[in-house]
Amino acid sequence: MRKRRFCVLAAALISLLILLLIFVLPSWRKPPEIGENIVKNPSFEKERKGKPTAWEVESWAKAPEAARHTLEEGKAFRGTKFVMIENLIANHAAFTQLIRVEENSIYKIYGWIKTENVGRDNKGANIGIEGKMDNSKDIRGSNGKWKPVELYARTGEDVISFKLMLNLGGYASLNTGKAFFDEIVVKEVENVPGGAHVVSINWEEKGRNSFQSTFSIMGYEITLPKDIWKFFLSAAFVIIAGILFFIYVRRHSTQTGRTL
Structure with a gap:
């Protein structure tokens, strides 16, 4: 016994x-230091089978010929590699990455973009956050030089992550052409400069959709981790x-x- x-x-x-x-x-992870870039593979130098590691792709139009997401090599802003989105039809396509963050914090988000034949009537190439209409300044038309764009994000209580999006086009604003992205940075900062563009991320807006699954049993709503x-x-x-x-x-x- x-x-x-x-x-x-x-x-x-x-x-x-x-x-x-x-x-x-x-x-049990050590929180990143203030000012540390928390984006994985930010300059796209790491790849696997011709695709940048740590990044996913999305396209509003599901037809195979709607968009191309490629890893390019050549005149990068930093290093030798960068990514390209080409919308062959009016579309909203993106490279995405889930970013782990701290609640009640401020993050500066910025990167470098150049474009080719991007339409001027709708939203061009930009950096944004899933579920948010407010993005960085968008780049349109054609230019051969890398241009910086930025925005700030303020996380609310219980917000532990958000999906970063490198967009060509946007919600209800479809576009065509090519957009190139390189050296993407998300870092915690202590404050927001005056006049800067700030996006607020609250659990009430994103948490239920991004982090949890909700269903009903006999009229009672049950919420569980996703x-x-x-x-x-x-x-x-x-x-x-x-x-x-x-x-x-x-x-x-x-x-x-x-x-x-």
């Missing part, structure tokens, strides 16, 4: 250790691992002539 209790306790401790490694340790499936999958894994460990120890003890 004492041996059986020991095995159950050992299995439980192993399960708790696995849960600790999956959920707790990844959250990635709750990962918790249940991991819990099932550790339970199975604990059971297998207990079975192994029991069989091993039986084979050696001992009784649990």
Whole structure:
């Protein structure tokens, strides 16, 4: 009996250790220093199979011929590589990255853009935040020089991330042409300069859509983390691992002539 209790306790401790490694340790990250760029692969120098690592692509028009997202090499603003969006039809397309931030903080967002044959009637190439109509100054027409654009973001309570978007076009403002992006920066700052363009990000506006899943059961609204499936999958894994460990120890003890 004492041996059986020991095995159950050992299995439980192993399960708790696995849960600790999956959920707790990844959250023990050192907050970035003020002024540190928190964008991953900001100048697009890192690639995998011809695509910039840490970046995703989006397109409002879903037809394959609507947009092209490519990694370019040549006259970059910094380094040798940069990205290009080409809208072959009127469209809103983007490179995106989820940025982890601190609540109740201020971030400066800026980067470098150049364009080719971007229409002048609708929103051109710009940097913005998902779900926000306010973006940086947009670049249109054709120019052979890199131009800087910037905006500031103020996070509210409980806001821990936002989706950064390198856009060609915008919400309800579709455009064509080519846009090139390089050296993208998001860094925490202590204050906003006078006259600067500021976008506020509040949990009430973004949190329910970006970070959580909401559904109703018998008239009651239930809100769970968006990635709750990962918790249940991991819990099932550790339970199975604990059971297998207990079975192994029991069989091993039986084979050696001992009784649990």
